[in-house]
Amino acid sequence: xxxxxxxxxxxxxxxxxxxxxxxxxxxxxxxxxxxxxxxxxxxxxxxxxxxxxxxxxxxxxxxxxxxxxxxxxxxxxxxxxxxxxxxxxxxxxxxxxxxxxxxxxxxxxxxxxxxxxxxxxxxxxxxxxxxxxxxxxxxxxxxxxxxxxxxxxxxxxxxxxxxxxxxxxxxxxxxxxxxxxxxxxxxxxxxxxxxxxxxxxxxxxxxxxxxxxxxxxxxxxxxxxxxxxxxxxxxxxxxxxxxxxxxxxxxxxxxxxxxxxxxxxxxxxxxxxxxxxxxxxxxxxxxxxxxxxxxxxxxxxxxxxxxxxxxxxxxxxxxxxxxxxxxxxxxxxxxxxxxxxxxxxxx
Numbered sequence: 244x245x246x247x248x249x250x251x252x253x254x255x256x257x258x259x260x261x262x263x264x265x266x267x268x269x270x271x272x273x274x275x276x277x278x279x280x281x282x283x284x285x286x287x288x289x290x291x292x293x294x295x296x297x298x299x300x301x302x303x304x305x306x307x308x309x310x311x312x313x314x315x316x317x318x319x320x321x322x323x324x325x326x327x328x329x330x331x332x333x334x335x336x337x338x339x340x341x342x343x344x345x346x347x348x349x350x351x352x353x354x355x356x357x358x359x360x361x362x363x364x365x366x367x368x369x370x371x372x373x374x375x376x377x378x379x380x381x382x383x384x385x386x387x388x389x390x391x392x393x394x395x396x397x398x399x400x401x402x403x404x405x406x407x408x409x410x411x412x413x414x415x416x417x418x419x420x421x422x423x424x425x426x427x428x429x430x431x432x433x434x435x436x437x438x439x440x441x442x443x444x445x446x447x448x449x450x451x452x453x454x455x456x457x458x459x460x461x462x463x464x465x466x467x468x469x470x471x472x473x474x475x476x477x478x479x480x481x482x483x484x485x486x487x488x489x490x491x492x493x494x495x496x497x498x499x500x501x502x503x504x505x506x507x508x509x510x511x512x513x514x515x516x517x518x519x520x521x522x523x524x525x526x527x528x529x530x531x532x533x534x535x536x537x538x539x540x541x542x543x544x545x546x547x548x549x550x551x552x553x554x555x556x557x558x559x560x561x562x563x564x565x566x567x568x569x570x571x572x573x574x575x576x577x578x579x580x581x582x583x584x585x586x587x588x589x590x
Contacts, residue, residue: 244318247282248274249436250396254343256433257392260463272325273339279322280306280340286313290357295347298340301326301333343392352390367397369404373421380578381431395434398425402440402449409447417448425453429464438469442476453477458491481547481557484540492534499546499554501528 251274280294283306297303304326310319325336346352354360372379379401381394402423409417423444425432437453444451453473455461461470474480482495509522531554537546545557562571 244282247278251278252435253395254392256435258343269335273336276325277340279318283309292347292353292357295344369400373405373408394431398432399434405449406447420448423451428453429460433464438472441473459488478550481545483545484542487538492537496534498548499531502531504529
């Protein structure tokens, strides 16, 4: 049930702005309903797409029966009770649940998560992947047709498996570290638990790097508290050019800090032949980089703050300037050539 609740949070986050307010009754109740549907599907060894079918027919009590058959009588009674409430309450509860799992009704997505969709397609084994040196690329997008609930669920499955495998190895760490490079995290990995696990994963040999288009985008995906927690837990934090947020830039400017500047002043005293000049020096503090300086960073520059180190100005190098550029282009050409073939296979 704990895993079902975590997976529910992933589906909810994929379709909800983290700053949105939740209804005190319908929100928690709808989450409980979805968690029990997912739990029932797992206990009955049903594909998760059955959850989509169940939530679109409140008169279907298959999930209740599966829970009872597994001895989960409390969850069965709770779910049955929610299916039998007044029509107005039921519409409020199930309306939210349908929104959260709507992606499971997309045939293209369903074909990737149903074990019986294609008997010739190999099944992904998270534990075998964690123990290998393979790489997995997860791609989604914003707007209609986004499958970020599926990609986030896959990341969650991989990293939870990595944590479990690490606990069985010497020192509780993976003997071969796992690199989780979460590019476009707000679109691909809206996993509410991620900020809480960020620092813990480092001690398990799981190295997480998360990329956002802006700090505000991270707040939208994980909430202000979650984004600040993630920022604080990271050992290395990098901000590139093109930022213009009125709250984040002053914050970054304060992190970079101040410097001592020697100021010299001179003035004339009296006039004529008896006049003279006096001078004085003073040390004043001023910001190394004002918010306006950060907003005007040129392309190819970034500011890095690292734990225990002063801030640094970086010069970034594009992969086209590296000696492995030919390998990157060959890989890109190969995998892009497979896209059309895979789409035909899915259809």
